[in-house]
Amino acid sequence: MKTAAASLFVQITSNFTRSLGAAIGFILVSFWLLMAVIGPFISPYDANAFVSYDVFGPMSAEFPLGSDYLGRDILSRILHGTPYTIGVALIATVSACVAGVVSGLIAAANSGWVDATISRTQDALISIPSKMFALIMVASFGSSVPLLIATAAIAYMPGSFRIARSLAVNVMTLDFIQVARLRGESTPYIIFREVLPNMFRPVLTDFGLRFVFIVLLLSSMSFLGLGIQPPEADWGSLVRENILALGEGAPAVIAPAVAIATLTIGVNLLIDSLGVKPDQDKGH
């Protein structure tokens, strides 16, 4: 596994010489991942402090990205929002993919009723559009960070399941799996040593795509006022709060929107450079 990751890294970095897109993607993603960790500590102001007399102020040396509808510093608010947007999405993505891959492997390894039950349930889950699912969850349980994580994880698990299962089923038909079975190997050995290493790369690509979907879902929920609740704010909330600035074209609404776009486009560019695309996911 370690060598697979290493070779992947080599491929990504070697792609830079060939593709500008890959380089841009790598830089954007690295930058935002770094900000997710150190963002709140390097922000010039407190995120909730009213520091400017100017509402929807323009970009200036004092307030690099202007000020918001209450005169708070937008740059600081974006930096404080980074862990919400990226961290929450990342935890949700990891949960979705782990649950999806594990159930996919279980389904692939057990033909018959186990596979049928898991597959049917996942198929039913996938036919609830993700935004719809999020609305039902929020309506039933109210909005909180743990709920948002659980919602996004459940909504995007079936897609991950589908891809993992179909990858595993494909690998399982290969002769080296038969060789292992003929040798008398146990199912766990076959799954972990023979099947899993051959799924690594497409699963990683799928992870990236799923992360983008989840960032978009959570931002949209915040934009609707049903996501992260005040006083905390992620980038989607920032766009919502400052939507009135649209009329003036002030940076208060543009900057957080640009932040979301650079993150998701960065991840997409990076995925494209890997050159492996899993099947189109049903239900964006």
Place this chain on the structure above:
Amino acid sequence: MENLVDVKGLKVAVRPKKGVEIPIVKSVDFSLKKGEVLALIGESGSGKTTIALSLMGYARQGCHIVGGSIRVGEHDILSMSSGKLLKVRGRTISYIAQSAAAAFNPARTIMDQVIESALIHKTSSRHQAEKKAVKLFHELALPDPEHIGERYPHQVSGGQLQRLMAAMALITDPDLVILDEPTTALDVTTQIEVLNAFKKVVRERNTTAIYVSHDLAVVAQMADRIIVLKDGEVQENSTTQEILIAPKHEYTASLLKAMRHDRPSRDWNTEKRLGEKKDTPLLEVKHLEVEFVKGIPVLHDIDLKIERGQTIGVIGESGSGKTTFARSIVGLNSRSKGDIFLDGEPLSDTLDGRTKEQLRRIQYVFQNADTALNPKLTIGAILARPLAFYHGMKGQQVEERVAELLSLVQLPVSISDRRPTELSGGQKQRINLARALAAEPDVILCDEVTSALDTVVGAAILELMSDLRKTLNLSYLFISHDIRTVQSICDEVVVLYSGAKVEQAAGASFSLAGGERLPRHPYTDLLINSVPEMRQGWLETAHQSCSSLPIIDATPADESLCRFLSRCSKRINGTCNQTEPSKLSMANGQHILCHLEYADISGANENVVNHASAKPALESYQ
């Protein structure tokens, strides 16, 4: 006579996005007279298909024609614009692809596709083109020529599709036809029919053709002249006669030798090794029957014994059940009836029911080494696993044994750090074999282990296997569709037809070059006669032996009747379509499943020791 085709200094290269150009065809020159058939022969990677496609000004994805000149008739192909090339393709030069099944568009009718080039190039009206197509279907001996064009490609057989593709190529009366391995994907008994059809139309229409193939014996039937290619270079360019009888180039000679499959020296002959014969055979299969769908058996009542040190071959065409047979023995397919014994001990129907020791003693080598080795593991790890799993070896001990195994299959020890994707096909198949050897098995089941490999490489693998058998006293069950492969290394050969064992006889008796000719099951006869021989004129004589079928009454649908009935040239009305065939056993150990009196098959009957009475031939001999 003037040359139709002149190729001078042709160079083709692969241009990767990054890095240097890799030449795959290096300055090739040849020419072709009108009415001549030229063969391009070589192994995979020799550039034969690339050269043939260049004649149409076409290079596959990633390839580029980088130099030289090609003249076909009045066309200077390489200087033509892409628009002009469209007018040449399908009109002046046409192409017959290797896999007709893939080259026909599944969504359109056969007729639409056959006459398409005539419509594109406006050589005739749709009506005229259809009439001409039907005429070609007649000439190519296709069944129901009036209506076969209305069908879709998936509704006709592979051999028929291949002939339909010939009709497609000839519809515009092109100056030059390129045939790219047109019979490689077919069974031998189908191949002979397709070759005959091709030969007939080529001769009757005085077609100029380029025949691309890896098989010298097939080419010998079709070509006037042969060009031998290796690594994109011409090795030899002579008449077919000269190549077959007095090859000038060393590589041609080695190709000829590998294709002839000279039987390895007989110092490991059967009698000597079977001296240590025990009472119980090593592996015994009794009355094996396998069904995938309830009530429709794909294998019928098959018996087989493998003694220690013995090699048994199983041959049959695609769909005969040979792979199913091997998979049932190892427990990958479950059986509906019958028993399998290892050293007298019954073997369970499923993998779970077998002990580790039983699994260890029977090893299986898969056909396709590409998919049989996990691409994510190193060669060392692949070989180490059975050592740890079966023999509990560790650390240093494993390393030493891996090195031993690698030297056993004649590979350098340094290869153990590499991954399967970095190895050649032949090297991968050796690793595949080494992994089976790591278990220290008694018997190895080999499923078409050489059919994915080039002839020379495959011959080397066979040589290695017979060496190993001598040193390790192994038994093999060798599955193949190719009689030439099987007869060269097997003590006994079993012939399967449509799931039934129709014959079992000594391997040597299947030798194609005369030798001890035995009486045969009619199917075995057809099989042997269908394998092209490495001499000119074979096709003409072989075709005569495949005479027309005797007329019989309507056959009742009965699983127990002879399965070869519909194709048998020796069938007897009132017997073969009424009663079950019987098992004959001869003094020489030969078994035949047939109604015919031994005398009818061979013209001599003194060898018959046991024969279930033929009238009525109901009781079968056990």
Place this chain on the structure above:
Amino acid sequence: MNSTIARLIVNRLGIGVLTLFIVSIVVFTITSLLPGDAAQEMLGQSATPETLAALRAEFGLDQPVYIRYIDWLGGLLSGDPGTSLVNGMPIMELIGGRLPASLKLAAAATLVSVPVALFIGIFSAMYRGSAFDRYSNMFAVFSVSVPEFLIATIAVLIFAVNLGWLSALSHISEDASFSEMVRAYAMPVLTLCCVLVAQMARMTRAAVIDQLSSPYVEMAMLKGASSIRIVLLHALPNAIGPIANAVALSLSYLLGGVIIVESIFNYPGIATLMLNSVTTRDMPLVQACAMLFCFGYLILVLFADICEIVSNPRLRK
């Protein structure tokens, strides 16, 4: 149509019904899990145990969960999904009033996006690696990467604020003229189309490229067929299944997309109704809207699968 195709379609319909049943269980379970209940919610602080019990009995909340589920499912099937907790109106009426508006929006988006997407997808497949292909790919990456609200915001910024061509809200009166209609629908439709076109074009391109690299297309090239002929007669007949699939799956995105778009443009459709019911925790309405959306999704997926089955030449007689 032959029996194999019929059998496959019936089988697919069966799976669809089963899936819808499981979805109903999931939706009902989630919406009924909350500790408080609707009666408590409605009466708030003023609730006495007696009034609470009376209200519970009225809504059937004192019944065991499975009885409530069966009642609810029966209601849905018989076309009576209950009444709104907030304003006491029959849900059927609420939805009936909003649904046509949403369907109009979806239909407009479909009519615009499908031809555009097919054109882009097929052309970028035919001229792979060309400038057109590269730019359309860049557009696609951008469109699927950014949230819809951002696209809508940019559209408002450009067309309503800077250029002043269109109104940021889509009010349409009954007697609106055609140009007024176009102006009102332009921005919501444009926003929806961005993502729709990007997804559909990408999938169409992949489906056509898949066909263009097949041996029978190579064969057609070697017969001298022009690239137009190859695409129209050889690639497209085989790509119809995958393309229909791509179209149906992309359209299912509409179900999520309208939620944002209706909300931004304050469009009086089914999605704004659902959003309001979420904020007011009007559970019967939430349940009904959710089932309606899931039903729509399943219909589209079913349509995609049936297209794939019917267009498979190997299943022909």
